[in-house]
Amino acid sequence: MENTVLQQRRPLGITIIAIVLVVMGILGIIIGIFTLVESFYMIYRPAIGMRFGFIGMTSVLLGAVDLFVAWGLWKLKRWAFWATLVIAILDILQAAWSLFNGESFWYALFSVALPIIVLIYLLVDQRVRAAFNV
Helix, strand or coil, X not given: CHHHHHHHHCCHHHHHHHHHHHHHHHHHHHHHHHHHHHHHCCCCCHHHHHHHHHHHHHHHHHHHHHHHHHHHHHCCCHHHHHHHHHHHHHHHHHHHHHHHXXXXXXXXXXXHXXXXXXXXXXXXXHHHHXXXXX
């Protein structure tokens, strides 16, 4: 019964954002594991191996955070609403940093477009705010 009530109250956009976060989380964990494995094979270049290890651990950690936030969005937890806002703002800042550090303009534009859409959706849509009791 509770799942039926949540499905009726959960806006479609929140469901889509949660699914995207699940996919991103799974991919982040997989890429992180492969990067960690690769770091163990870089015995002949320990500085690069350590860098790969750090990148791999960060990727696994961020993938787990994405999965946790996706679960919170799916269950309409208030903290997940705020966590998604923070993630969107950090993604916008990271895309802006990429733009000023030589990344392609189109890559940076695409990287910033989705977080801005998510940010606007979370802040403007009254159904979303009502679903999270914000």
